[in-house]
Amino acid sequence: MIQVEDLAKNFTLHNQGGAVIPVIEGAGFSVAPGECVALTGESGAGKSTVMRILYGNYLAQAGSVRINGIDITRAEPRDILALRRETLGYVSQFLRVVPRVPTLEVVAEPLLALGRNEGEALDRARDLLTRLRIPETLWSLSPTTFSGGEQQRVNIARGFAHAYPALLLDEPTASLDATNRETVLSLIEEAKAGGAAIIGIFHDLDARERVADREIDVSAFTPRAA
Amino acid sequence: MPPLLSVHGLTKRYGARIGCADVGFDLYPGEVLGIVGESGSGKSTLLNCLAGHLAPDEGQVIFDTRAEGPRDVLQMSEPERRMLGRTDWAFVHQNPRDGLRMRISAGGNVGERLMAVGARHYGDIREQALDWLGRVEIADERIDDRPSAFSGGMQQRLQIARNLVTGPRLVFMDEPTGGLDVSVQARLLDLIRGLVRRMGLSAIVVTHDLAVVRLLADRLMVMKDGHVIETGLTDQVLDDPQAAYTQLLVSSVLQV
Numbered sequence: 409m410i411q412v413e414d415l416a417k418n419f420t421l422h423n424q425g426g427a428v429i430p431v432i433e434g435a436g437f438s439v440a441p442g443e444c445v446a447l448t449g450e451s452g453a454g455k456s457t458v459m460r461i462l463y464g465n466y467l468a469q470a471g472s473v474r475i476n477g478i479d480i481t482r483a484e485p486r487d488i489l490a491l492r493r494e495t496l497g498y499v500s501q502f503l504r505v506v507p508r509v510p511t512l513e514v515v516a517e518p519l520l521a522l523g524r525n526e527g528e529a530l531d532r533a534r535d536l537l538t539r540l541r542i543p544e545t546l547w548s549l550s551p552t553t554f555s556g557g558e559q560q561r562v563n564i565a566r567g568f569a570h571a572y573p574a575l576l577l578d579e580p581t582a583s584l585d586a587t588n589r590e591t592v593l594s595l596i597e598e599a600k601a602g603g604a605a606i607i608g609i610f611h612d613l614d615a616r617e618r619v620a621d622r623e624i625d626v627s628a629f630t631p632r633a634a
Numbered sequence: 635m636p637p638l639l640s641v642h643g644l645t646k647r648y649g650a651r652i653g654c655a656d657v658g659f660d661l662y663p664g665e666v667l668g669i670v671g672e673s674g675s676g677k678s679t680l681l682n683c684l685a686g687h688l689a690p691d692e693g694q695v696i697f698d699t700r701a702e703g704p705r706d707v708l709q710m711s712e713p714e715r716r717m718l719g720r721t722d723w724a725f726v727h728q729n730p731r732d733g734l735r736m737r738i739s740a741g742g743n744v745g746e747r748l749m750a751v752g753a754r755h756y757g758d759i760r761e762q763a764l765d766w767l768g769r770v771e772i773a774d775e776r777i778d779d780r781p782s783a784f785s786g787g788m789q790q791r792l793q794i795a796r797n798l799v800t801g802p803r804l805v806f807m808d809e810p811t812g813g814l815d816v817s818v819q820a821r822l823l824d825l826i827r828g829l830v831r832r833m834g835l836s837a838i839v840v841t842h843d844l845a846v847v848r849l850l851a852d853r854l855m856v857m858k859d860g861h862v863i864e865t866g867l868t869d870q871v872l873d874d875p876q877a878a879y880t881q882l883l884v885s886s887v888l889q890v
Binding site for chain 2: 419421422460465466467485486488489504506507508509
């Protein structure tokens with residue numbers, strides 16, 4: 409489902425003397441449907457950078473990332489958007505939404521964008537918000553006013569609204585209490601059972617142990633200082 | 635699926651000075667393209683050339699018309715282009731006063747666009763006007779008020795209703811949230827996004843506000859000195875800008 413080959417990334421800081429900072433070199437791995445792979449490595453090793461390249465958020469200098477056969481490093485913006493709509497989900501650590509949009513719509517949006525029936529999309533959103541224990545009194549409010557933990561859970565609900573065949577998770581269990589953490593882990597297990605290829609960053613070692621089938625140490629792709 | 639709008643080599647000079655130079659892009663149905671850059675970068679010149687308000691010196695603006703398929707708008711006759719401007723195209727000005735008739739009622743402003751495309755039945759026109767005022771969150775009882783009695787945010791929403799009532803397929807927007815309070819901006823953005831999705835509109839939005847394009851645009855074009863210096867997926871251009879100028883632009887935004 410996801411195939412990464414010989415990926416390289418550096419940042420060129422034009423406004424700081426044109427400094428070139430290599431961050432990833434020779435990254436290669438693949439993830440099969442129904443498999444969950446954890447990216448590991450110390451802070452700054454490039455885990456989030458790899459995730460962002462996989463999502464098409466960062467450009468790569470070399471190599472390829474094939475998701476369902478489409479090379480996201482070379483695809484046209486509209487093909488990447490279609491891929492993100494249908495195939496590739498991403499739960500980031502931060503919720504970014506238009507202020508004023510009610511939580512229920514924020515969660516239903518991925519399904520509405522796919523052209524699903526509104527009733528069906530809202531039912532799915534209610535179901536997820538209930539499972540993630542967001543009180544019903546908050547559903548009609550914008551999540552921008554919520555606490556950090558609540559925003560995180562809204563973000564997860566949104567990320568799981570559509571059954572993406574490929575899913576990227578950036579610390580999905582961070583800042584959650586034990587009950588909610590359990591819910592998120594079961595959502596991940598259900599997605600796996602449904603055949604999703606998942607790549608995650610988990611600082612929560614027990615969570616990683618439980619859902620990940622194998623680990624990839626990103627520091628192996630960190631360029632050595634010359 | 636053919637692009638809705640296909641632009642090639644569009645150039646506009648003001649004497650020796652460049653307005654915009656050799657701009658080209660494709661816009662597909664349902665896509666929102668953001669054009670960003672500082673004042674004087676050529677983004678408004680480009681928008682006005684695309685929308686037929688300014689005559690470019692070179693280039694093609696090919697629009698996929700309903701009746702005859704792709705046609706170069708620049709080669710159309712003036713009446714044909716004006717008809718397009720009233721039906722399939724809409725233009726939302728930064729200043730609502732430029733897009734509204736200030737001396738006629740809110741309902742009249744919306745109804746006028748309908749009459750321009752042939753609507754004649756008073757009851758139907760008023761009903762559609764009411765429907766559209768509702769969609770842009772203007773209360774029914776304001777239908778007979780003149781826009782001069784409205785706040786800036788309401789005027790802008792009325793301008794959007796007036797523009798969208800004829801069901802256009804392509805909307806040009808010039809700083810649609812400029813000059814509005816931040817809270818009103820958010821409301822307007824939410825409104826525009828909802829309309830774009832429900833009506834399957836394509837839009838070209840010119841702004842200097844990077845937060846606006848992040849929420850509204852699928853793709854981004856960065857302009858400087860009349861030239862397009864960077865293009866790409868909106869979040870990619872903002873989070874991993876490649877050109878020196880884009881890096882400066884993005885890093886200059888105050889974080890909130």
